[in-house]
Amino acid sequence: MGSGGGQWIVEKRSSFRSEPLEVNVSETGCLSIVVLGASGDLAKKKTFPALFNLYRQGFLQSNEVHIFGYARTKISDDDLRNRIRSVFLVACCSIMLMTEWFYQIKYVSGSYDTEEGFRMLDKEISLHEEFRNSTRLFYLALPPSVYPVVCKMIKLCCMNKCGWTRIVVEKPFGKDLESAEKLSSQIGELFGEHQIYRIDHYLGKEMVQNLV
Numbered sequence: 001m002g003s004g005g006g007q008w009i010v011e012k013r014s015s016f017r018s019e020p021l022e023v024n025v026s027e028t029g030c031l032s033i034v035v036l037g038a039s040g041d042l043a044k045k046k047t048f049p050a051l052f053n054l055y056r057q058g059f060l061q062s063n064e065v066h067i068f069g070y071a072r073t074k075i076s077d078d079d080l081r082n083r084i085r086s087v088f089l090v091a092c093c094s095i096m097l098m099t100e101w102f103y104q105i106k107y108v109s110g111s112y113d114t115e116e117g118f119r120m121l122d123k124e125i126s127l128h129e130e131f132r133n134s135t136r137l138f139y140l141a142l143p144p145s146v147y148p149v150v151c152k153m154i155k156l157c158c159m160n161k162c163g164w165t166r167i168v169v170e171k172p173f174g175k176d177l178e179s180a181e182k183l184s185s186q187i188g189e190l191f192g193e194h195q196i197y198r199i200d201h202y203l204g205k206e207m208v209q210n211l212v
């Protein structure tokens, strides 16, 4: 995903079910990125820093990009920013750039299995959206056990009415083939394959280490 002058590109090159699918979407308008499980370790150490890196490199710098953290833990926007800040300070980032980026981030607290929190999230997102040409990306920095219920709530309460909605899930995607297929079919009942992105940032790590 990247952007320049308020534009970003989303490309899908491969899929878990090996469908011959390639979607290349070039969009302008409002992009909302929602990090579910924002209070957790993955969000703090990997997801938010990755988003900041995109921002730092000139991507996601449009005024039309908004980032939302969502989790059960009751914290404020500033509490979330401070959690992220502690990782960034170690990484010696530009304080000015970081402070600027923090303005993109808001936090909503709610449960994963009831509509109330997700309705609130939808409302928060909508406040920032231009209804013409808006897009929503949900990143599940959560244990896979809650993927199905969270996807159900997104489908029920947070679908974008005026543009695409995408779901990103992290590994481990189940613990074996059977559980991976079960998860896949549960999510597949709610979203089309072109809407689902599966990430494994350690893919091939062992193999590469063995090569070295």
Ligand SMILES: NC(=O)c1ccc[n+]([C@@H]2O[C@H](COP(=O)([O-])OP(=O)(O)OC[C@H]3O[C@@H](n4cnc5c(N)ncnc54)[C@H](OP(=O)(O)O)[C@@H]3O)[C@@H](O)[C@H]2O)c1
Binding pocket: 037, 038, 039, 040, 041, 042, 043, 045, 046, 071, 072, 073, 112, 141, 142, 143, 144, 145, 146, 170, 171, 172
């Ligand atoms: N940490 C990493 O570097 C890393 C790297 C690759 C993959 N992963 C995978 O990514 C997923 C999230 O990792 P993480 O390290 O961020 O985990 P985590 O900190 O344990 O969980 C993330 C957030 O999810 C919520 N949560 C935790 N357990 C839950 C449960 N049983 N039911 C409902 N909500 C729960 C908590 O938020 P609230 O209580 O505030 O809702 C927590 O802050 C895991 O599957 C992990 O294996 C992690």
